[in-house]
Amino acid sequence: MNVLEADSEKLLEAVLGLLKGKGVVTPEEITARIASTDSASPAQGARMVARAWTDPEYRALMLRDGTVAAEAMDIPMRGLPPLGVLENTDEVHNLVVCTLCSCYPRAVLGYPPFWFKSAAYRARAVRDPRGLIAEWGTTLPEGMQLRVVDSTADYRWMVLPRRPHGTEGWSVEQLAAIVREGDMIGVTIPSV
Amino acid sequence: MLAEGDRVRVKLDWPETRGPCHIRTPHYLRGREGVVERRLGSFRNPEDLAFARPAEERDLYHVRFDLPAIWQEADASEIVVCELIEQTYLLEDETSAGAGDVIVVELFEHWLEKLA
Numbered sequence: 001m002n003v004l005e006a007d008s009e010k011l012l013e014a015v016l017g018l019l020k021g022k023g024v025v026t027p028e029e030i031t032a033r034i035a036s037t038d039s040a041s042p043a044q045g046a047r048m049v050a051r052a053w054t055d056p057e058y059r060a061l062m063l064r065d066g067t068v069a070a071e072a073m074d075i076p077m078r079g080l081p082p083l084g085v086l087e088n089t090d091e092v093h094n095l096v097v098c099t100l101c102s103c104y105p106r107a108v109l110g111y112p113p114f115w116f117k118s119a120a121y122r123a124r125a126v127r128d129p130r131g132l133i134a135e136w137g138t139t140l141p142e143g144m145q146l147r148v149v150d151s152t153a154d155y156r157w158m159v160l161p162r163r164p165h166g167t168e169g170w171s172v173e174q175l176a177a178i179v180r181e182g183d184m185i186g187v188t189i190p191s192v
Numbered sequence: 193m194l195a196e197g198d199r200v201r202v203k204l205d206w207p208e209t210r211g212p213c214h215i216r217t218p219h220y221l222r223g224r225e226g227v228v229e230r231r232l233g234s235f236r237n238p239e240d241l242a243f244a245r246p247a248e249e250r251d252l253y254h255v256r257f258d259l260p261a262i263w264q265e266a267d268a269s270e271i272v273v274c275e276l277i278e279q280t281y282l283l284e285d286e287t288s289a290g291a292g293d294v295i296v297v298e299l300f301e302h303w304l305e306k307l308a
Contacts, residue, residue, distance in 0.1 A: 082232075082233070084232075099218050099220075100216060100218060126220065126259075126262075126295060127263055127287050127288075127289075128287060128288045128289075129259075129288060129289055129293070130288040130289065130290065130293075131288040132288075145292050145293060145294065146259070146289065146290065146293040146294075147293070147294050147295075147296055148259060148289075148293070148294070148295040148296070149295075149296050149297075150218060150295060150296070150297045150298075151298070152216045152217070152218060152297055152298045152299070153216045153235065153238065153252055153298035153299075153300065154232070154233075154235040154238075154252055154298065155232055155252075155298055
């Protein structure tokens, strides 16, 4: 019998027993990792985006080192691939894809949406990117450059969208509430 | 080591034809020319890691490519062949990338050849 045919619960129990027995990880570390995986959701990334919109120093940190910026918001990043943050500006719009598989910044965005892993999204994001985001109702202003970022190796990428007009004077909590998963992938743009 | 702004060509190589392998360089970029944006760091070579072999650290770069050019470089002889096989694909599935649109991809140093 190979690993793929094994009963998953028994396999998990056996692997956990070995990891603990050999001192590779402690039960506390496993519990902590399960908790951080469960708490990962787009709300974490949205908190980062909202803070970047209101705090120029934090914005600079986020663009320089996404991992440190996430940790500054108490998002556990230890042992995870480095997080890169892609800044949308008046001139540039970023769109993230992983054409080879489904690399995704899970610590800050949670599990990827089902379509992110689909062959259609992965193929069209590089060949038909403007047609693809148009299906979300996203049309870029004339002259804006589209930057497709194919996440092929050791980094994980999230988009820092532009703060929408009409949000002047809003609190960080109000701002975080309008930032959606798709805004941080680049298929949509935050709006109010 | 490569520097920001260096022009590079992705190796036109297909290890997939020689046996089992794990390659993080997308097919659509093999043989394409791009520009180094920055060095992202050093990471253990996934081509060895995937097979639990000793894996040395290699430099990883963010490399930028002109996006429309990736899909619009076919020469006339290629188009004739493709039209025979997949006529509708070529006629109806043009790229929607606009002039100036780019694609930025993480590529390992051993896949990049520096151009003069």
